Amino acid sequence: MKFDMPTCGGCRTCEMACSYKHTKEFSYLNSSIKIMDDEEGRGFYVWLSDKGDGKTKACDGCKKLEIPYCVQYCKQKEELIDILRQFDQMKEIH
Numbered sequence: 281m282k283f284d285m286p287t288c289g290g291c292r293t294c295e296m297a298c299s300y301k302h303t304k305e306f307s308y309l310n311s312s313i314k315i316m317d318d319e320e321g322r323g324f325y326v327w328l329s330d331k332g333d334g335k336t337k338a339c340d341g342c343k344k345l346e347i348p349y350c351v352q353y354c355k356q357k358e359e360l361i362d363i364l365r366q367f368d369q370m371k372e373i374h
């Protein structure tokens with residue numbers, strides 16, 4: 281699922297944090313969160329995996345943690361938390 285995040289700076293630290301959570305390694309291939317370039321050059325958007333596909337694990341929201349791994353290292357924490365909330369709600373609808 282794709283979410284606009286105008287304040288995202290594209291550092292991709294969230295991808296590394298998520299990968300580490302899943303595999304204890306740092307690789308964007310193992311991350312449930314992907315930062316994508318906006319095709320129209322307006323910055324970045326966030327994509328979250330709602331279904332695993334063999335390579336990418338589905339985002340479970342890091343429910344067992346007080347603060348999700350990806351949020352811990354994001355400079356725009358509030359916005360990323362809001363995106364994770366929206367993601368949770370959309371998963372329930374689908």
Ligand code: SF4
Nearest residue numbers: 288289291292294354
């Ligand atoms: S850590 Fe935050 S600012 Fe950096 S790419 Fe991820 S969402 Fe964007």
Ligand code: SF4
Nearest residue numbers: 298339341342348350
């Ligand atoms: S909430 Fe957890 S599983 Fe989901 S993208 Fe963030 S670090 Fe990955």
